[in-house]
Amino acid sequence: MKSNQLKCLTDLPEPPYFSVIFTSLRSDVTDAYAETAERMLELAAQQVGFLGVDSVRQEKTGITVSYWKDEQSILMWKQQMEHQAVQSRGKSHWYDEYTVRIAKVERSYSFVKEN
Amino acid sequence: MKSNQLKCLTDLPEPPYFSVIFTSLRSDVTDAYAETAERMLELAAQQVGFLGVDSVRQEKTGITVSYWKDEQSILMWKQQMEHQAVQSRGKSHWYDEYTVRIAKVERSYSFVKEN
Numbered sequence: 001m002k003s004n005q006l007k008c009l010t011d012l013p014e015p016p017y018f019s020v021i022f023t024s025l026r027s028d029v030t031d032a033y034a035e036t037a038e039r040m041l042e043l044a045a046q047q048v049g050f051l052g053v054d055s056v057r058q059e060k061t062g063i064t065v066s067y068w069k070d071e072q073s074i075l076m077w078k079q080q081m082e083h084q085a086v087q088s089r090g091k092s093h094w095y096d097e098y099t100v101r102i103a104k105v106e107r108s109y110s111f112v113k114e115n
Numbered sequence: 116m117k118s119n120q121l122k123c124l125t126d127l128p129e130p131p132y133f134s135v136i137f138t139s140l141r142s143d144v145t146d147a148y149a150e151t152a153e154r155m156l157e158l159a160a161q162q163v164g165f166l167g168v169d170s171v172r173q174e175k176t177g178i179t180v181s182y183w184k185d186e187q188s189i190l191m192w193k194q195q196m197e198h199q200a201v202q203s204r205g206k207s208h209w210y211d212e213y214t215v216r217i218a219k220v221e222r223s224y225s226f227v228k229e230n
Contacts, residue, residue: 019136019218021136021218021220027228055178056171056176058172058173062171063170063171063178065136096227096228097227098225098226099224099225100225101220102221102222103221104219104221105216106218107216107217109215110213110214111212111214112212113142113211113212
């Protein structure tokens with residue numbers, strides 16, 4: 001799964017569903033970051049209630065928005081053991097700052113250019 | 116205002132508030148895009164109910180999340196005249212695909228590394 005793909009332009013169900021908006025500012029530590037980020041996207045995709053993820057990085061700043069069926073799914077993902085270890089390493093190594101926002105998607109609309 | 120700044124690690128009020136998650140796939144048309152995007156961030160920041168914005172771009176994919184006091188503020192921003200003209204040009208020129216999601220931020224938490 002490539003982290004810069006926007007998978008959610010198509011495959012999500014109609015709202016309501018939940019999102020986790022993760023905005024981050026990286027530290028200078030790059031050790032094992034890229035492969036761990038990739039692994040977390042793969043692992044998230046295996047969780048119950050996972051609907052999709054959009055993730056974009058520009059220099060040190062990143063936004064990852066993951067989409068979930070309900071709040072319970074988000075809580076279980078937060079508490080997933082491998083993910084917890086990575087969260088801990090994120091604080092000690094990879095991030096200078098981050099914010100997590102849990103938001104209920106109430107409506108959505110899309111545009112796709114016709115060829 | 117630089118579009119890759121994460122302004123929302125600090126200055127937002129406590130939830131609840133609203134967010135607009137804009138995920139996009141750019142076309143090959145770059146004409147006037149960068150300055151218009153910058154202008155839209157400036158204009159958004161002048162709207163009633165605007166709280167902040169995070170925006171990150173990686174090659175052709177982008178995620179912009181703007182934060183608003185309430186849904187009415189979001190509606191007014193969508194209908195703002197200069198913004199409407201730009202939305203139209205976005206469809207005809209700058210974007211191959213995009214999705215807009217309106218989501219109510221219910222809770223949030225932040226991490227800031229201590230020096």
